[in-house]
Amino acid sequence: MIINIPENSDFSIHNIPFGIFSTKDRSPRAGVAIGEHILDLAAVAELDVFEFNTAVFEKEVLNDFIGLGKAITSKVRTNIQAWLRDEQSVLANKPELFVKQADAQMHLPVYIGDYTDFYSSIEHATNVGKMFRDPENALLPNWKHIPVGYHGRASSIIVSGEPILRPKGQTMPNGADKPIFGPTQRLDFELEMGFITGKNSELGESVSTAEAEDYIFGLVLFNDWSARDIQKWEYVPLGPFLAKNFASSISPWIVTLEALEPFRVKGPKQEPKVLPYLQYEGAKNYDIELEVGIIPQGSEEQTICQSNFKYMYWNMVQQLAHHTVNGCNFNIGDLCGSGTISGKDDNSYGSMLELAWMGTKPLKMKDGSERKFINDGDTVVMRGFGKKNGVRVGFGEVSTKVLPAKP
């Protein structure tokens, strides 16, 4: 191997995820993560080893690179794998091509034109239904027929490492007769994964479940920040708005669908049977272990959730087929969030709302404090990886610190 890759690295030779990074001496450009390094694709391009216009690697986002199509982007990935494995390759003896991740700043990897959030975990939807509606009829009538989703705000999607401010907003306290204004008292994370589209579809065109994977470039970890008190007061009848659009955080490295191939698994049985346009063949879920940690200000990290992407009731090809069945068009870089990924066990719930069950079961932290929701100074970290037969492919992390609301 051209470069040392620590055992158990998320960024193994099997991964080769794409991202945008900058260094002190050079502006944002494309790279791939390998072990603890970044292979600088703009620098590799100067070796004249690619048969396409490598100006795409000099851009501040990967959209144009992704737009070259999977025939090319997949080949870039497999070429890099081959070069890294071959001690005599074009990458040999060129340490200047490799930047330490610790020396680089990561940026949003794509320009996101539109962002949609789904609600596709049956455990999460059931938990929410139990808490806020009828415990006996927790799922709404449409839930098993439709991968329920809604539009989110694209402008406020940020990359791991950027802090957020506690948002302010309007809430209606229990028992009050008029609303109040102030910082949210119920700031929450949502553990999600997001897929980034890799191919445009035209207005009026529908993408079938069989075609959908051609339109998915890769995945990231996604923290869909939420303010539960704002959400409760605003969301009827048109859905969440200011409770969500103050920020959503993504991990910086886009792990391609090809890299996740070893981790395909069958999803849960869907009963009742879904309409034909939502039916699909094959294994469309992915066994990706997920965890969430909280780092209280000045304290050590504590894992509070362990979940898995394989729990999803609705999978990505169903989400995309549903989203386009009415002719809604997609552009390269559009992001679709999975919805909060909860499992069956109460330590697998993907939000504080569920983990602390609406504040009735506060989580005990190692420093002696309790958490019903997220405190100022807390950093929320999400991680995810697939591991099978010695092959590990991971996402790194999405880490976001919460700063106090502006005075």
Place this chain on the structure above:
Amino acid sequence: MIINIPENSDFSIHNIPFGIFSTKDRSPRAGVAIGEHILDLAAVAELDVFEFNTAVFEKEVLNDFIGLGKAITSKVRTNIQAWLRDEQSVLANKPELFVKQADAQMHLPVYIGDYTDFYSSIEHATNVGKMFRDPENALLPNWKHIPVGYHGRASSIIVSGEPILRPKGQTMPNGADKPIFGPTQRLDFELEMGFITGKNSELGESVSTAEAEDYIFGLVLFNDWSARDIQKWEYVPLGPFLAKNFASSISPWIVTLEALEPFRVKGPKQEPKVLPYLQYEGAKNYDIELEVGIIPQGSEEQTICQSNFKYMYWNMVQQLAHHTVNGCNFNIGDLCGSGTISGKDDNSYGSMLELAWMGTKPLKMKDGSERKFINDGDTVVMRGFGKKNGVRVGFGEVSTKVLPAKP
């Protein structure tokens, strides 16, 4: 006047709206509408009369021009007014600067990064509440406290003149025990206006009601196409999604806030009093007469609705202050729809849902047909203008033909 402007033209000397047009011999570029002509700004720029980089007029969208800031864009407008009025000006004897609108194709005037739709007409919200919820408590508890809004899909916003396909989707017929799939049976328009933002705000920054007008470049007519049967089945609990995102149509000319100055009026009294961050001073509504017509295939246009933008309960500065109070950021070109603009009279309702009252009062058309919703082959046309003391400033129209669903 350098160019003849027909009496009662929407595009009077008082207007000077900005748009993007192309001609057979030249690609999209910026222009202003004047009477039945377009003043070609890319051509005017060649006369070396502007003191900024006029490459902004060669772009396919106006975002960069708008980004120059109101100090410059307002001056461009007033300069053009002065030049048009002065028979000796730089525009004199240069017919090549003026393109007949009939010879031009209009394009989407801005790149829209994010699109939000509000729900700010009390008459519309009350009508919907009466039909679908409790006639005695038609307005939901939050409605008078919050300018309720939700995120829409930016990718499927199209310009006047582009036809749409009847969308297909999943619906639950009354009395059925499982959903069906097919073309919507309840295709509807929504008469709205939209404002286009003219200044970026940063993530974490709030725009006050006093500052909001600085962030609004101008307005367009907005037809928020809706599929009522799809909406009914999908929208609980996360809001409208596929019922809306198949298309929304806007008029091609952005009428600046400055041009609408003569039409300012006070809005309805807001009772109960709103929270301080939503309070404002001065007249923030606009007296803009609106109408909707249907042109059945092969038949003549019939006006079915006459409304007015002044009816809005929540105004634009309140919408923008609310949208940013949690720190949500805006980019130049972002679009905010007003929500359906209905008045008190039953011919002033801004949607078929209300005009034909859920299909119970079909509209009689001149050709003998009836309309409960919009038929294939129908063209829906919306128009709007302000008129006061001999000054007329109009929006032209947003016109969209409905084609049958794909087989």
